[in-house]
Structure formats: C-alpha cells, structure tokens
Amino acid sequence: MEPDRLATASGARDKHARGFRHLYGAAGSAVLLAGALGYVGVVDPHRSHSLYPQCPFKWLTGWNCPACGGLRMTHDLLHGDVVAAINDNVFLVFLLAAIPMIAGWMLLRRRNGRSWLPPPAIIALAVATVVWTVLRNLPGFPLVPTVVGV
Numbered sequence: 001m002e003p004d005r006l007a008t009a010s011g012a013r014d015k016h017a018r019g020f021r022h023l024y025g026a027a028g029s030a031v032l033l034a035g036a037l038g039y040v041g042v043v044d045p046h047r048s049h050s051l052y053p054q055c056p057f058k059w060l061t062g063w064n065c066p067a068c069g070g071l072r073m074t075h076d077l078l079h080g081d082v083v084a085a086i087n088d089n090v091f092l093v094f095l096l097a098a099i100p101m102i103a104g105w106m107l108l109r110r111r112n113g114r115s116w117l118p119p120p121a122i123i124a125l126a127v128a129t130v131v132w133t134v135l136r137n138l139p140g141f142p143l144v145p146t147v148v149g150v
Contacts, residue, residue, distance in 0.1 A: 041078040045071040046146055063137045066091060066129045069145030088145045091132045 045052050057065035069088035076085035077093075085093050106116045135141060 037074070037078065040071055040074050045075050063133070064145065066133045066136075068136075072145055084146070087143050090143055091128075091136075 043050050043052075052071055055065055055068050057063065058068055067089070070092050073085045073088040073092055076082070076088060077096075082093075109118075110116055136143065
C-alpha cells in the first residue's frame with residue numbers, strides 16, 4: 001500500500017475505534033445509572049437503617065446541604081410520589097425538570113462555538129444554591145427531608 005493510503009486507512013481505523021470506545025463508555029454509564037436507580041428504587045432511603053452514607057456536610061455542620069434529601073427525592077419520584085419528592089428537596093426536583101432545557105441550551109451554545117455556560121449562568125446557579133441552602137436551614141422551614149426510624 002502507498003504511504004498516503006496507509007495513513008488514511010489507519011486514521012479511519014482509529015476513528016472507528018474511538019467511536020466504539022465512546023459507545024462502550026455510554027453503555028457502561030447507562031448500566032451504572034440503571035443499577036443505581038434500581039437500588040434507590042428498591043432500598044428505601046427514608047429508613048434510618050438503610051445502607052446509605054450520611055451526608056458529610058450535614059455530619060460536619062448539622063445543616064442540610066443543597067442536595068440533602070436527594071436520594072429520598074429520587075426514591076419518591078421512582079415510586080410516583082411527586083408531593084413527597086417536593087418535600088424532600090424541591091430545589092433538586094425543579095433542577096431535574098430543567099435539565100433537558102439546560103442541556104439543549106448548552107449544546108446549542110457549544111455548537112455555535114461559545115462556552116458551555118456563560119459566567120452569569122454559573123453565578124446565578126451558585127447564588128441559587130447558596131440561597132436554597134440557607135433557606136432550607138432556617139428554623140420552621142416547612143420542607144424538610146423525611147427519615148423514618150426503624
């Protein structure tokens with residue numbers, strides 16, 4: 001084979017191999033996600049004796065972090081209980097609902113040669129997260145993650 005044709009064939013093989021690596025990575029990620037969701041759906045994180053680690057932020061500070069109640073929220077959503085999911089973490093419920101819109105916006109920005117997220121969007125998300133953390137830790141705040149002692 002001529003050197004130019006050999007390089008072209010080699011490049012095509014490399015591109016093909018990269019495509020399979022991406023496919024295997026996506027398939028592996030999907031399997032892990034399905035397994036994790038299956039576990040959260042079967043093992044109730046509302047039970048205090050379930051095998052879930054304690055939130056390190058809550059353990060160190062005594063405060064609920066922005067994601068506290070996320071496992072319970074996921075369990076509730078997998079069982080179709082939206083009201084309980086909102087009680088466990090309303091911030092994550094709305095963020096989860098907005099993910100398709102945010103992802104589409106980010107991909108469109110990237111396709112047009114811009115950064116994934118502009119700095120104002122990052123700042124807005126950071127401020128919303130801090131506000132949510134403070135708000136949910138105020139005395140008497142009604143939406144508190146539920147734990148059932150057993």
